[in-house]
Amino acid sequence: MKNNPLYISVIIVGYNTSNTLKESLQSLNNLIITNHMIEVIYIDDGSTDTSLEIFKNYQLKFNKKYFQCNNNQGRMYARNKGIQLASGEWILFINSNIVVDPNLLIEYTESINNNNAYVYAGCMNYLSTDSIFQKYLNQKSRGIKKYKNNQRIHYSNLLLSNSIIKKTIFDVIQLDINLRYYGGAELVFAYKLNKKNPNMMRATKGAVATRINHLNYKEHLSKLIEYGQFNFKHLDKELKLNVVKCNILLTKNILCKSLFNMLYSLCIKGYKIPLISNHIIKLGMVSAILKGYYKTQ
Numbered sequence: 001m002k003n004n005p006l007y008i009s010v011i012i013v014g015y016n017t018s019n020t021l022k023e024s025l026q027s028l029n030n031l032i033i034t035n036h037m038i039e040v041i042y043i044d045d046g047s048t049d050t051s052l053e054i055f056k057n058y059q060l061k062f063n064k065k066y067f068q069c070n071n072n073q074g075r076m077y078a079r080n081k082g083i084q085l086a087s088g089e090w091i092l093f094i095n096s097n098i099v100v101d102p103n104l105l106i107e108y109t110e111s112i113n114n115n116n117a118y119v120y121a122g123c124m125n126y127l128s129t130d131s132i133f134q135k136y137l138n139q140k141s142r143g144i145k146k147y148k149n150n151q152r153i154h155y156s157n158l159l160l161s162n163s164i165i166k167k168t169i170f171d172v173i174q175l176d177i178n179l180r181y182y183g184g185a186e187l188v189f190a191y192k193l194n195k196k197n198p199n200m201m202r203a204t205k206g207a208v209a210t211r212i213n214h215l216n217y218k219e220h221l222s223k224l225i226e227y228g229q230f231n232f233k234h235l236d237k238e239l240k241l242n243v244v245k246c247n248i249l250l251t252k253n254i255l256c257k258s259l260f261n262m263l264y265s266l267c268i269k270g271y272k273i274p275l276i277s278n279h280i281i282k283l284g285m286v287s288a289i290l291k292g293y294y295k296t297q
């Protein structure tokens with residue numbers, strides 16, 4: 001087992017999240033630090049609230065850097081700016097509404113020291129006022145939770161809201177800052193990385209973070225409509241099929257448009273039905289993406 005000191009740059013992206021940023025920063029102060037050098041970089045993506053001032057004034061126990069975008073540019077632009085400012089050899093991405101467990105860096109360090117990979121993805125928990133949707137999001141069969149520790153993961157399961165990535169990777173594969181709206185950009189990055197360096201993404205199940213104010217189901221579907229309308233159409237066909245699973249659904253016609261508009265409405269009304277709620281939630285999510293996608297025809 002290696003035991004080299006790790007220099008980690010924690011990159012936090014925030015946009016009008018003054019109500020959650022303090023909790024996120026406090027969780028960083030609670031991190032158990034052993035053989036680490038840490039810096040925290042906050043990228044404010046054009047907030048109109050006091051988010052940046054909160055970061056400036058917060059008493060973090062780590063070195064701090066920050067950058068404020070003049071206006072809202074999107075998460076990939078903000079993350080890319082954070083990478084440019086980073087001095088660490090590893091980049092830990094979180095968002096300003098993410099709270100990390102105290103042992104997060106211990107778990108990531110153990111994975112890094114015992115494996116040979118470029119990306120390690122931790123588990124995400126979600127808190128929402130929508131208890132039905134929260135239960136769906138926290139299923140053990142979703143995301144990194146379905147893997148064994150240090151197991152290779154499929155590129156579609158990488159979330160940049162809790163992952164640590166070797167910085168040199170971004171010299172070869174850049175984040176696509178043109179995908180500035182919600183959804184799809186991290187899927188594109190993970191897909192390109194897997195194409196160039198297969199099997200270099202692993203699960204670190206003990207590295208747990210919590211999204212503390214996740215949207216309710218209806219609000220989440222609205223974001224997926226945005227995804228379908230703006231970013232989804234720019235994905236390669238293989239990635240589109242990774243999302244919607246069936247080629248015929250990508251054929252834009254009035255029948256499909258009407259069908260998924262109807263399914264979208266039915267899923268919003270019926271997702272709380274016992275026993276079948278998970279199926280309805282998934283159908284609604286696909287319907288929302290396609291509803292947005294069909295708007296572009």
